[in-house]
Amino acid sequence: MAVTADDLDAATSAVVAALRPATDLDWAAQAGSLEWDCWHTAEHIGDCLMSFAGQLVARPQDRYVRFMANADKDASAAEVLEFAEASARILAATVRASGPDVRAYHPSGQADPEGFAAMGCVxxxxxxxxxxxxxxxxxxxxxxxxxxxxxxxxxxxxxxLAGVDPWAALRWSTGRIELPGRPRPAEWRWRGAPLSG
Known part of the structure; x- marks a missing residue:
């Protein structure tokens, strides 16, 4: 039941399908409960997933690869969404090209390609x-x-949370929502390292 590059592609396609029809709306609006607006949140997705791809390629053991990926400041909503999608597809391709024994730094543990694919999905x-x-x-x-x-x-x-809708369980696990009898977590942390390691 491993997370794969195909899962990242499916997650990306679901997000792009939801957001592409909304690119004519005001992306200066606040993104959910975040402090960022929608435009900068999409830019963050692009930067984060490019960073994950860089980790898998360079494989540093104690730090992030030193770069930032940014959308052009005058990029439209459609263009910043395109940047996020491109970064996701690059990460998926990098996961496919990486052997299962590859490990690279992430603060949550030395992550393998599956871990980076899963973090990319989140x-x-x-x-x-x-x-x-x-x-x-x-x-x-x-x-x-x-x-x-x-x-x-x-x-x-x-x-x-085995009996809970998996999308609701994932949102609860990342502090986004409450569930019946379970308050919204104030803090959370995922496990980037392989479960067997």
């Missing part, structure tokens, strides 16, 4: 949802992808 889905909330639209990701990502990055929550 960044894409959750920040895509933040943008969607700001624009008054909805992201509807594949539940099987959510299940695999939850199991990989939040194994304890995956067990505790």
């Amino acid at each position: 960044e894409t889905l959750l920040h895509g949802d933040d943008i969607a909330q700001g624009l008054g639209v909805a992201v509807d990701p594949p539940r099987d992808v959510c299940t695999r990502v939850l199991t990989r990055l939040f194994p304890e929550a995956a067990q505790d």
Whole structure:
């Protein structure tokens, strides 16, 4: 039940399908409960996923690769969404090209390609949802992808929330929502390192 590059592609396609029709709306609107607006949240997705790809290529053991990926300041909403999508597809291609024994630095543990794919899914889905909330639209990701990502990055929550909709469980695990009998977590952390390591 590993998270794969195909899962990242599916997560990306779900977010892009939800947001592309909304690129004529005001992307200066606040993205969900974040301090960022929708435009800068999409830019963050692009930067984050390019960073993950850089980690897998350079494989540093104790730091991030020293670069930032930014959208042009005059990029339209459609263009900043394109930047986020391109970064996600580059990360997916990098995951496919990386052997399973590859490890690279992430603050949550020395991550493998599956870990970076899973973290890429979370960044894409959750920040895509933040943008969607700001624009008054909805992201509807594949539940099987959510299940695999939850199991990989939040194994304890995956067990505790086995009967909960996987998308709701993933949003709860990242501090986005409350669930019945479960207050919204004030702090959370995923596990980037392989579960067996």
